[in-house]
């Protein structure tokens with residue numbers, strides 16, 4: 001599974017890293033399809049589909065329940081100052097996403113309608129849900 005996981009850097013780089021996130025995360029947008037090598041623009045990787053965002057701050061996913069149309073890519077952004085988080089789908093289950101350091105994000109595209117419940121790997125008390133409508 002590809003993510004844009006990157007190692008810790010100085011906080012001063014957070015903005016620059018965020019600015020680069022869409023480009024750097026392009027491979028992660030291809031989660032639902034086989035990777036075919038680099039060079040794809042983010043817009044191509046998402047199929048120009050919509051992108052919705054879940055923020056992570058104070059050990060909470062915001063919004064805790066997000067409803068999106070099928071074909072939407074959800075981007076989780078860790079806005080903590082020093083805490084890492086991950087996205088771990090429990091229903092239906094999926095491997096834990098790579099840990100996000102502050103300022104980093106993780107993407108998953110949802111093509112199939114349904115209810116997707118998730119938690120955070122290191123903090124199972126954190127709960128979230130993505131409802132995907134047709």
Ligand SMILES: [Cu+2]
Pocket residue numbers: 059084085086120121122123126
């Ligand atoms: Cu967490």
